[in-house]
Amino acid sequence: MAATIQVENLEIVGRRGKGEELPIVRNVSFSVQRGEMLALIGESGSGKTTVALSLLGHIRSGCRIAGGTIRVAGYDVTALTPHERRSMRGRVISYVAQNAGSAFNPALSIMRQVVEPALVHRILPRRELEARAVSLFRVLALPEPETIGERYPGELSGGQLQRLMAAMALMTDPEVVIFDEPTTALDVTTQIEVLAVFKEVFAERGITGVYVTHDLSVVSQIADHAVVLKDGAIRETGTVSKILFQPEDPYSQALLAAAEPRSRQTDLAKRPAQPALLDVRKLVVGYGQATSAGLPEKVIVNHVSFSVPKGGMLGVIGESGCGKSTLARAISGLQPWAAGELFLNGASLAGSVRERTPEQRRHLQLVAQNADSVLNPSKPIGKTLERVVRFYSGLKGEAATRRVNELLDMVRLSPALASRLPSELSGGQKQRINFARALAADPQIVLCDEITAALDTVVAAAILDLMKELQRDLGLSFIFITHDLHALQSICDRVAVLYAGQAVEVGPASTLGKGVHHPYTRLLHDSVPLMEPGWLEATQRRRLAEATPVTTLNPLSPDPELCCFLARCSDRVGGLCDRVPPPVLSVSQGSSVLCHLPASIRPEFLS
Amino acid sequence: MNSQLSVLIGRRFLAACTSLAFVIVTVFAITNILPGDATDALLGQGATPEAITAMRHNLGLDQPVFVRFWVWLWGVLHGEFGHSLLNGLSVADVIGPRLHNSLLLAGASAAISVPVSLFLGITSAIWKDTVYDRVISIMTLGMVSVPEFVIATTAVYVFAVRLHLLPALADVGSVHSLRQFLAAFFMPVASLALVTLAQMVRMTRAAMVDTLSAPYIEMALLKGVGPARLILVHAIPNAIGPIINAVALSLSSLLGGVVVIEVVFTYPGIAGLMVDAVSSRDVPTVQACALVFCVTYLLLTTFADIVTILSLPRGRKA
Structure with missing residues (x-):
């Protein structure tokens, strides 16, 4: 079976101002099999976004494809007419931009933008599309799925917009989705939620994906194969476990060494x-x-x-x-x-x-x-x-x-x-x-x-x-x-x-990471992705298991005296945390913690 | 419309009213420090001091300035601008037909320049850096730098003096056919439209170029949105605020252009009237004309600001 994405000897050149053309992407070839996720790894200026956008037939102004072929889901992307290209984009292949905050049009409601790709390709009438969007909002664990579409981008948080952008990309049931650093602009605690939702949805729908990122821990959680790019050329290609655990190229090794948590303590x-x-x-x-x-x-x-x-x-x-x-x-x-x-x-x-x-x-x-x-x-x-x-x-x-x-x-x-x-x-x-x-x-x-x-x-x-x-x-x-x-x-x-x-x-x-900590410190620490296969699933499972149902608490009142972390805390104790302001407690390792430190989190860590 | 929006717009109206009050006081103050008064113009150089005193008394010019201000203000608030010091006619009656003529001139210029400049501005932003864009850019830059009296007098020289195609003066009184209408209006309207057009094209293009470089435009392209929808649904709603603002500001500069154009073509409009009234020290007429200009200017800028407020995307209003 032919690969869903097949890029061969891709060359992209660009010029700055009136200077001569310089190569941006050099002789890049890779392929992605159906249902697989490929990570494009590189630093800024490595050409990873340029390669990702070229899969959609989009080349930013001042640049052009100088050679090679791109085949995506049976389309010869480099040979398409503008009309064919439009008909492919958003329908067969869709794109999730890096910064959802600026990639959503501030003047249009969320729903108008989310249904747009399906609407311009006349996939279904608007009413049915809106119903489909609401069900996607639900799948992507967005709050108030029924009404969130009526809101405008300026009224939503970065994590919500990123998930809405994924919903937009999935509206047309595309074969291929390109993700361009979709979680880089998010906080770690939000990133892990978004990643978990993305991964679940891909697996369910059998989507073929390209995931552009510089974060190797994210790669280890989400991708099957990886391509390491530097200065527009491929340095190494292979399975994620090979690139992350037995990298051959010196540049891949350097990337890994820099990402490795390393103590500089003296x-x-x-x-x-x-x-x-x-x-x-x-x-x-x-x-x-x-x-x-x-x-x-x-x-x-x-x-x-x-x-x-x-x-x-x-x-x-x-x-x-x-x-x-x-x-x-x-x-x-x-x-x-x-x-x-x-x-x-x-x-x-x-x-x-x-x-x-x-x-x-x-x-x-x-x-x-x-x-x-x-x-x-x-x-x-x-x-x-x-x-x-x-x-x-x-x-x-x-x-x-x-x-x-x-x-x-x-x-x-x-x-x-x-x-x-x-x-x-x-x-x-x-x-x-x-x-x-x-x-x-x-x-x-x-x-x-x-x-x-x-x-x-x-x-x-x-x-x-x-x-x-x-x-x-x-x-x-x-x-x-x-x-x-x-x-x-x-x-x-x-x-x-x-x-x-x-x-x-x-x-x-x-x-x-050891000893007794404030629940937020613990959440923060546990949300930083590790380069361990299966970390994401394990963490999510643990989170779900320990979540405290909200019903055991008083309706959350925004009392400034009470604990600021109350609404998100998995260790909160009804009748205590929602009534009494948290004290500053000193713990054995020399920390002071603004928390009641309920018994539930102490024994686990004192061992 | 939510309450936050009403507060913003209400605040803008309040600001406009404050400016209006300030304008009223300033107009009165400035017309009162003009050297000389109407008696000089009416009685001439050889007038006896007695005649001047009697005249001043008749016209109410011998009363203290505050009394005159209150009398005038009271009149203005009731739509009564007093009587011309020259011919005793009601100022409102003198201004009426002249204002009509000026509005016709300004309106015709705007009706031509606004759509043309929006079209040119938006298209040159879409085809940025093409030959089309460069040509428009050079032409508008040239036009912005040429003052209106140069355009107007050049037009008179070419079309009236050299080619004998059009009369040098705008004979608005005897318009009975399309030919006569064009003869009377073509040059004044065209000169005025050209001057405002250049400014509007440049500002519209800038607003549109800015919007078209936004990430959400690239995103829309990647969703498979076609060029027409991209411009109409995605770009224009975000550029409309700055564009309308540019249009309103350019139209207010049209008011300044009207003065020059009316004088060059001896067009019987309110600006010509005001110039005559200043030279004959006809203070009530000057005041009324100045007020009309200021109020029009205020209306245009207030309108521009309110459109800007309304076009702000939701969630960004603060």
């Missing part, structure tokens, strides 16, 4: 306790008018306390919207807080950066997530750094240049780069410059807000190494804000887990 963590460098006490940050209780109308960061010792590295973790970035902005003095106190070296810090002393400003530096938004695109990076050097240390001319070279050396970049513009640097290099800019102030503590989130795994791993080196060599302290538990565990000595603006747990990073 003996530093075992030093005698250092005095607190930064002390955050009951910090409240929010927006809007103050209420009668003196708190803002919308509280984003809710009574968060922690401290960072000299030379310490504290990780702050939580899902999107939990208040991580607001916390960073407040600490760096960009966002005034409503209540609480902040101490740096024992001296109180003012809420606004303008009211802080120059010395305090120098000691506390922020490294932002997106280096592009920090570096002036029209200035060579050397000039950018020199400005910061002059501002903080008053050095000029020769001395300033020497200092800039010293900074570049600190972030392991060649001084020759000083004359380059930001656009001439790679993402990882830009992030290093971003670091050098902070180091120019000779700080004591550096706040890193999701600095590895936009980077590829290999590059991100190198940035983490750099942070560890800086901590060791300069005695720097860090606050590392992230949603990536592996990254956090590999470099941090302490962790603060944020949920809905509250620090639900503060404790040593080394005991994550």
Whole structure:
């Protein structure tokens, strides 16, 4: 039997502006058998999305197919007329985009968009299509399947939109579905749910799929075969278990090594306790008018306390919207807080950066997530750094240049780069410059807000190494804000887990995954996919088994005093968690947990 | 319509009313600090001081400024703009037919320029970077940079002076046939339409290009949506807010163009009337004309903002 997808010697070229054509995809061949899922693995710029889109006969503007053939479900995709191509797209082969938030048209209701592929191909009348959509919503475990279609994209969450996009892709019962990083923009706790639902539906409907991703753990859960791409060429092809467990190509091995959770812990963590460098006490940050209780109308960061010792590295973790970035902005003095106190070296810090002393400003530096938004695109990076050097240390001319070279050396970049513009640097290099800019102030503590989130795994791993080196060599302290538990565990000595603006747990990073934890910490830890076949099913089974039916509780009242995790907690105890605000309990491993810690979760972990 | 939307629109109306009150005060204040008054124009250079005093008294010009403001405001609120200082006719009666003529001129220009510019703007966005798009882009850029009086006087020079095809003056009074209608209106309308058209084409194209590069347009393509549906159902609803905004702003700049065009073609419209009234210090007429212009401008911008509010996708209104 012929393969459902058969790509042979595919060559795609593209040009930027008026330059000459450069190859984007080089001699790529692969095939996918009916009912199988193929993972296209690669980093940004590897051409994986370009290959995936070419299966639909779609080539982005400025690019063209220069050679090779693509056959999908009996269609010769490269030889189709525009009309034939339209009739194939959405009907025989459908696409699930990376970011459902922007791939849904904000001006149209969900239902109009979900039924559209089936409607334009005249598969069924609208009324029957809507009924089919509702049943798909139910299969994909969406809330209120009957009415969710009447809503607009702006009214739904990222995880819901991603599942709605899958529903849209399945409306026409296609033979092939292309998934382009469908869970990358999701939080881990949401990702696992979406993955589980996707996998179940594929198996049920016998769909042939291509799954584009850079996340090897996801690959291990969802795909049968994998193709590793680098710079538009295939490096390795094989079954998932072969590529993940016996990779032959050095690049596949490097990818795996970078994805492997690796401890960068040094003996530093075992030093005698250092005095607190930064002390955050009951910090409240929010927006809007103050209420009668003196708190803002919308509280984003809710009574968060922690401290960072000299030379310490504290990780702050939580899902999107939990208040991580607001916390960073407040600490760096960009966002005034409503209540609480902040101490740096024992001296109180003012809420606004303008009211802080120059010395305090120098000691506390922020490294932002997106280096592009920090570096002036029209200035060579050397000039950018020199400005910061002059501002903080008053050095000029020769001395300033020497200092800039010293900074570049600190972030392991060649001084020759000083004359380059930001656009001439790679993402990882830009992030290093971003670091050098902070180091120019000779700080004591550096706040890193999701600095590895936009980077590829290999590059991100190198940035983490750099942070560890800086901590060791300069005695720097860090606050590392992230949603990536592996990254956090590999470099941090302490962790603060944020949920809905509250620090639900503060404790040593080394005991994550063992000992007694807040139920949310446990959920977070268990949701990070492992590179183990069957992990997804096992985790889902465990979740279903322990879920507490909602009926045993009072109707959930949004009482701000009560536990913020109540609605999602599988360990909640009726009559206790929904009545009494959670206390801060200290547990043996040195963590403090904002939870009643019901008996159900203690014995299991004390062993 | 939900309550959030009503609040937004109500707020916009309130802002428009505030601007209107401000405009009323400013119009009165500015017309009162114009040097000289109607007595100079009416009595001429050789008038005796007694005659001037008597005249000022008759016209009510000797009363304190606040009294005059209240009298005028009271009149304006009742649709009564006073009497022309020159011929004693009611200002409303003087303006009436002139306003009609101006609206005809502006309306005809808009009726031509709006559909044409929407078509050109949207099509050049769809065929971005083609020869068609480049030609339109160069032409509109050229037209935007040429002021309306250059276009108007060039048109007069070419069609009236050189080719003797059309009269140089717009003789609106004696329109009895299509030929006469075209003779009277062709040049003023065409000059005015050209100026606003260029602006609208450019802004429409920009709004549309922006929308067409959105990920949901690519997604719609990948669902097998055809080109017509892609533009009409997916792109236009998202671009309509900025486009209508561009149209309304361009139409308000049409008001400025009307003044120049009416003077060049001695077209009997409200702008020409206002220019004459300023030179003869006919303050009530100037005030009334200024108010008409300001109110039209306010209406257009308010309309543009309300359309923008209404076209915002749900869930993004805040």
